[in-house]
């Protein structure tokens with residue numbers, strides 16, 4: 167069961183019972199989720215920490231389905247960093263009495279063609295782009311096409327976005343990386359030196 171970056175336990179009402187894993191600390195360090203990584207989450211509903219009504223609704227349905235599935239449910243999604251496309255897997259397992267154990271792990275990563283940062287505005291009318299929470303693709307308002315973040319013209323600063331779920335992800339199409347990992351030129355992280 168190694169390799170999981172994040173885990174958390176949710177009660178039957180999707181409130182945090184426990185959480186941990188190296189990625190909490192990593193997210194705090196690189197500034198992606200400082201507040202989440204350092205906060206005491208006990209009793210908070212997970213949806214209070216997830217941007218976007220559609221993402222919340224998607225997660226709610228995923229967790230409900232996972233509670234009813236023997237062995238739980240797994241789903242790939244993207245959790246990109248500004249310079250890296252990161253393919254993740256989320257695995258939600260029922261632990262009895264409505265409790266759910268949710269684990270997230272990195273499956274693969276490839277570099278972005280250029281750095282892409284986004285900023286959630288919370289205002290669907292005030293943004294030029296929608297961003298899919300599951301596959302991290304972006305759709306310019308007025309366009310029907312969901313594009314990889316680095317398929318858009320480079321922006322001078324963070325792209326103002328509103329988070330939603332794209333049509334493919336709503337249909338259950340698995341999130342993926344756009345190019346095979348082997349051609350990305352990334353080397354796997356070195357194994358930690360063995361001591362004692």
Ligand SMILES: [Zn+2]
Nearest residue numbers: 298301332335
């Ligand atoms: Zn999507």
